[in-house]
Amino acid sequence: MEKVDKRNLIARRIAGEFKENDVVNLGIGLPTLVANYIEEGKNIILHSENGFTGVGMPPASGEEDPDITNAGGQPVTIVPGGACFDSAMSFAIIRGGHVDATVLGALEVDAEGNLANWMIPGKLVPGMGGAMDLVSGAKKVIIATDHCTKAGAPKILKRCQLPLTAAKEVDLIVTELAVMKVTEDGLVLQEIAEDTTVEEVQAKTDAELIIPHEIGVLK
Amino acid sequence: MGKTVDAREAAGMVKDGMTVMMGGFLGVGSPEKVIDALLETSVKELTVIVNDTAFPEKGVGRLVVADKLARVLTSHIGTNKYSREKMNSGELKVELIPQGTLAEQIRAGGAGLGGVLTPTGIGTVAQEGKKIIKVDGKDYILALPLTADVALLKAHKGDELGNLVYRRSARNFNPIMAMAAKTVIAEVEELVGVGEIDPDQVITPGIFVDYLVNGKEG
Numbered sequence: 001m002e003k004v005d006k007r008n009l010i011a012r013r014i015a016g017e018f019k020e021n022d023v024v025n026l027g028i029g030l031p032t033l034v035a036n037y038i039e040e041g042k043n044i045i046l047h048s049e050n051g052f053t054g055v056g057m058p059p060a061s062g063e064e065d066p067d068i069t070n071a072g073g074q075p076v077t078i079v080p081g082g083a084c085f086d087s088a089m090s091f092a093i094i095r096g097g098h099v100d101a102t103v104l105g106a107l108e109v110d111a112e113g114n115l116a117n118w119m120i121p122g123k124l125v126p127g128m129g130g131a132m133d134l135v136s137g138a139k140k141v142i143i144a145t146d147h148c149t150k151a152g153a154p155k156i157l158k159r160c161q162l163p164l165t166a167a168k169e170v171d172l173i174v175t176e177l178a179v180m181k182v183t184e185d186g187l188v189l190q191e192i193a194e195d196t197t198v199e200e201v202q203a204k205t206d207a208e209l210i211i212p213h214e215i216g217v218l219k
Numbered sequence: 220m221g222k223t224v225d226a227r228e229a230a231g232m233v234k235d236g237m238t239v240m241m242g243g244f245l246g247v248g249s250p251e252k253v254i255d256a257l258l259e260t261s262v263k264e265l266t267v268i269v270n271d272t273a274f275p276e277k278g279v280g281r282l283v284v285a286d287k288l289a290r291v292l293t294s295h296i297g298t299n300k301y302s303r304e305k306m307n308s309g310e311l312k313v314e315l316i317p318q319g320t321l322a323e324q325i326r327a328g329g330a331g332l333g334g335v336l337t338p339t340g341i342g343t344v345a346q347e348g349k350k351i352i353k354v355d356g357k358d359y360i361l362a363l364p365l366t367a368d369v370a371l372l373k374a375h376k377g378d379e380l381g382n383l384v385y386r387r388s389a390r391n392f393n394p395i396m397a398m399a400a401k402t403v404i405a406e407v408e409e410l411v412g413v414g415e416i417d418p419d420q421v422i423t424p425g426i427f428v429d430y431l432v433n434g435k436e437g
Contacts, residue, residue, distance in 0.1 A: 048388065049318065050244040050245075050247070050388045050391055051244070051388045051390050051391050052387065052388055065387065066247065067247060067248070067375075067386045067387035067388060067389040068387045068388055069244075069245065069247055069388055071244075072245075073245035073246075073247070073298070078387065084385075084387055084388065084390055085390070086322075086385075086390050086391060086392070086393070086394040086395055086422075087244075087270065087318070087319075087322040087391050087392045087395065088322045088323060088325075088326045088394075088395050090319075090322075090391075091318060091319030091322050091323070094319060095319055095337065095338070095339060114342075125296075125303070125306075125315075126295055126296060126297025126298075126303075127271070127293065127294050127295035127296050127297060127315045128294060128295070128315060128317050128318070128345070129271070129294050129295040129297075129318050130294065130317070130318040130319060131317075132317040132319075132320075132339045132340050132343060132345060133317050133318060133319035133320070133339045136338050136339050136340075136341070137319075137338075137339070163343065163344050164342060164343045164344075165343065166339075166340075166341075166342065166343065167341065167342025167343065168342070
């Protein structure tokens with residue numbers, strides 16, 4: 001599958017997780033794409049941790065407002081009904097359980113729902129920004145990630161090796177190959193893509209997957 | 220009026236070794252005119268409390284490039300390669316703090332609280348060296364209050380008494396920093412007369428603001 005198709009497949013699948021009136025925070029990169037697939041007519045309120053609800057689509061070229069960016073610094077718009085606030089309130093919204101779902105990327109994620117996505121010691125130390133608050137505060141944590149690294153190594157592990165963003169907070173993992181739910185017993189394989197098999201998914205996953213009788217199709 | 224100073228006078232209040240809070244999120248909502256003036260001074264060895272170190276050409280990032288900082292308390296440095304280089308060379312001490320914790324530490328500093336208890340960072344390196352307090356069986360990190368000598372803020376509109384209104388996502392850390400520093404300087408895009416801002420619309424009450432810089436005049 002082409003990279004762009006993989007990303008769109010993951011984004012589209014995740015958009016289907018949201019319920020009417022959910023408050024959702026989308027991370028930078030692949031998670032941002034999820035906004036493109038929110039069903040028309042469904043009221044989803046997008047929260048941006050730099051201080052507003054009602055994140056809208058990027059403005060037309062030349063119409064950027066320097067005071068309106070998303071948390072990655074990209075120009076966006078605020079939809080009618082949006083609301084602006086300071087950083088303390090923004091994180092009270094996150095930490096206080098007022099965000100129904102957050103979608104974030106992963107360097108590693110594991111069978112216990114641990115997530116590592118903010119640093120690689122000695123190589124990449126950008127800072128956690130708002131990621132630790134989002135993962136520990138949002139009611140539902142959804143991970144949007146390639147199934148394997150560029151080198152082909154599994155990203156879904158028995159146990160994360162990199163420094164954690166948060167412990168035992170992940171609820172759902174969506175990759176181009178599969179949808180996996182984090183449970184007390186481990187990762188349950190819920191759906192697989194049309195062009196793969198359970199065997200292939202397990203072979204590319206370090207964590208042992210729990211295989212139910214019925215597995216849906218990821219599309 | 221009494222509170223209005225020019226950017227040069229504002230920059231002159233920042234002295235070597237001071238702790239400075241600066242508003243802004245990736246440079247959005249940062250006092251660029253005051254930063255221009257700071258770059259003209261010889262001030263150095265600052266400890267800066269700021270959400271992120273922005274970009275080399277924007278916001279606090281410009282002060283990083285000019286070697287004005289000795290230490291930074293921040294949640295993110297990933298958009299400024301100079302922050303990374305200076306951290307690696309030891310020129311800049313970087314303390315990374317989860318964004319929501321940083322916001323609450325500043326708020327606690329301004330609100331007279333002895334700290335806050337946050338679940339963010341439990342089970343991660345963010346809890347190293349921190350006091351853990353259990354409440355109703357759940358672990359929290361004790362995050363201590365932060366205050367500063369000077370806060371350098373950016374607002375959309377201000378009146379001559381210092382009442383401030385912010386605009387869109389340029390608000391971010393500015394209102395909480397306005398409460399947490401000994402000397403608070405706000406650069407405003409528009410300076411208006413007393414009474415021109417409806418009291419219901421004021422976000423930062425003027426009592427917190429010591430000096431105003433008219434961003435149109437610099």
